[in-house]
Amino acid sequence: MTEALALEGIRKSFDGVVVLDEATFGAKAGEVHALLGENGAGKSSLMNVAAGLYAPEGGRILIDGAAVSLNGPADARARGIGMVHQHFKLVMPFTVAENILLANQRPRYRAGIKDIRAAIEEQSRALGFAIDPDRRVSTLTVAEQQQVEIVKVLVGGARILVLDEPTAVLTDAEADQLLKTVQTLARAGAAVVLVTHKLHEVKRYADKVTIMRRGKAVATLDPSQTTAAELTQLTVGDTQPFSPHVRKADGAPTRLNVGRLRCLRADGRTALEDATFFVRAGEIYGIAGVSGNGQAELAEALIGARQPAEGELFIDGLGNVAQAPMSGARMAAVAAIPADRYSFALAGTLSIADNFAVANIGSGRYGSLAMVDRGAIRRDATQAVADYDVQGVRSIDQRAALLSGGNAQKLVIAREFSREPAVVVAHSPSRGLDARACNAVHQRLLAARDRGAAVVLISEDLDEVMNLSDRIGVMTRGRIVAEFDRPADRQAIGRAMVDHA
Numbered sequence: 031m032t033e034a035l036a037l038e039g040i041r042k043s044f045d046g047v048v049v050l051d052e053a054t055f056g057a058k059a060g061e062v063h064a065l066l067g068e069n070g071a072g073k074s075s076l077m078n079v080a081a082g083l084y085a086p087e088g089g090r091i092l093i094d095g096a097a098v099s100l101n102g103p104a105d106a107r108a109r110g111i112g113m114v115h116q117h118f119k120l121v122m123p124f125t126v127a128e129n130i131l132l133a134n135q136r137p138r139y140r141a142g143i144k145d146i147r148a149a150i151e152e153q154s155r156a157l158g159f160a161i162d163p164d165r166r167v168s169t170l171t172v173a174e175q176q177q178v179e180i181v182k183v184l185v186g187g188a189r190i191l192v193l194d195e196p197t198a199v200l201t202d203a204e205a206d207q208l209l210k211t212v213q214t215l216a217r218a219g220a221a222v223v224l225v226t227h228k229l230h231e232v233k234r235y236a237d238k239v240t241i242m243r244r245g246k247a248v249a250t251l252d253p254s255q256t257t258a259a260e261l262t263q264l265t266v267g268d269t270q271p272f273s274p275h276v277r278k279a280d281g282a283p284t285r286l287n288v289g290r291l292r293c294l295r296a297d298g299r300t301a302l303e304d305a306t307f308f309v310r311a312g313e314i315y316g317i318a319g320v321s322g323n324g325q326a327e328l329a330e331a332l333i334g335a336r337q338p339a340e341g342e343l344f345i346d347g348l349g350n351v352a353q354a355p356m357s358g359a360r361m362a363a364v365a366a367i368p369a370d371r372y373s374f375a376l377a378g379t380l381s382i383a384d385n386f387a388v389a390n391i392g393s394g395r396y397g398s399l400a401m402v403d404r405g406a407i408r409r410d411a412t413q414a415v416a417d418y419d420v421q422g423v424r425s426i427d428q429r430a431a432l433l434s435g436g437n438a439q440k441l442v443i444a445r446e447f448s449r450e451p452a453v454v455v456a457h458s459p460s461r462g463l464d465a466r467a468c469n470a471v472h473q474r475l476l477a478a479r480d481r482g483a484a485v486v487l488i489s490e491d492l493d494e495v496m497n498l499s500d501r502i503g504v505m506t507r508g509r510i511v512a513e514f515d516r517p518a519d520r521q522a523i524g525r526a527m528v529d530h531a
């Protein structure tokens with residue numbers, strides 16, 4: 031059968047650095063084709079070529095067997111290629127319907143919005159999503175925004191669907207539901223490309239898998255005939271599995287104390303309701319729960335990006351900072367690894383060095399604001415990039431937005447751990463990381479704990495929470511509804527999530 035999408039010998043470089051090196055990839059209608067590869071291997075770049083965002087320097091693009099030259103993203107969309115990006119491209123103050131209308135222009139706004147609303151409702155129903163077309167995107171959780179992105183490309187008539195790490199922000203159950211839906215779309219005739227780092231998704235949902243390494247597609251395999259260990263080996267080479275030892279923090283001082291914290295969402299609805307827990311020095315406190323139950327708001331409140339409506343937030347050495355303005359001392363004390371790195375952690379248009387400096391400037395380590403020691407910043411940024419294996423850095427003066435998703439996350443982590451924070455707040459810290467980088471981040475969290483930091487690990491990935499946490503709180507509807515000591519019973523945690531929902 032002819033491939034719906036074929037990319038042959040694609041070449042692309044940036045600033046003279048080769049990013050795609052004769053990469054070849056094909057996706058057939060009716061199939062889910064996974065694309066695997068370590069952070070920075072070129073997966074997003076290759077798909078950006080397919081989506082008309084990057085013009086290739088060599089090679090051919092074929093749609094249904096016919097060579098085409100894509101004249102930008104609108105041209106790719108018109109030919110049935112729809113891509114959902116790692117970093118969503120939604121306009122936050124607009125409603126769902128307005129966003130989808132914007133991406134799929136209609137001649138007249140009024141008729142257009144009615145028409146689009148009906149299309150959204152139809153697609154959402156078919157996909158099993160509960161999307162309200164009139165909700166403002168800024169009030170949606172990350173998982174809901176992901177669904178809007180998928181509906182957006184389907185409303186646009188995509189039949190070649192490229193999903194760049196679509197489940198990175200979803201819980202296991204949400205991811206399963208999404209991938210089942212995606213599989214159904216494929217069976218109904220779509221060609222689906224699934225960029226992912228999650229091997230179980232490849233094994234369970236993909237009909238084929240292509241592995242990329244350093245800009246090349248090095249193998250295409252049948253996932254049912256390949257073990258997860260073989261896929262890991264092909265993707266990142268050997269990685270060392272590790273087992274975190276448990277540290278008993280009983281009796282250690284409390285470094286973070288959250289009492290009856292209440293936060294409202296932008297639309298006035300309550301996101302956090304009486305959230306109460308504490309974390310001791312030398313302890314990882316994991317927060318498990320279905321996404322959208324207040325985790326994002328909690329993380330934002332803890333890192334100072336959101337002011338709580340009520341409640342207390344004690345940080346060791348700083349006192350109650352619930353209503354306090356952001357300060358250099360707080361930035362120095364709390365390491366912030368938020369789930370949405372481009373909203374809260376990185377400024378894409380600033381250089382890598384400036385992004386590195388920004389969270390450390392208040393500490394006085396680089397002089398005063400009036401006299402910044404740029405030499406020291408450059409030295410530390412260069413060292414951190416090396417220590418944390420941030421790849422794809424031609425120069426620390428390059429814009430952070432040019433890093434691959436996983437490498438941008440490594441930069442955030444490098445910066446946040448470059449000081450010795452008393453409290454670490456990590457929300458989905460391994461989102462978008464390949465197996466090796468994910469292991470490295472887990473090791474860093476454990477090292478921070480062993481050094482005496484209080485670590486809050488918020489993650490929708492229950493395995494991650496269970497593997498690393500010394501204690502686990504289950505969060506439902508903005509409250510910690512149950513707590514478990516290690517070793518926690520997975521079933522009991524699952525029940526707590528559901529019982530209180």
Ligand SMILES: Nc1ncnc2c1ncn2[C@@H]1O[C@H](COP(=O)(O)OP(=O)(O)OP(=O)(O)O)[C@@H](O)[C@H]1O
Nearest residue numbers: 044069070071072073074075422432433434435436
């Ligand atoms: N517009 C751009 N300008 C400069 N460099 C770029 C640009 N887009 C991508 N790159 C570089 O190309 C390389 C491949 O990045 P890409 O995002 O394709 O990797 P990836 O396999 O998707 O990684 P990840 O799993 O981390 O998302 C990286 O080194 C990245 O910095």
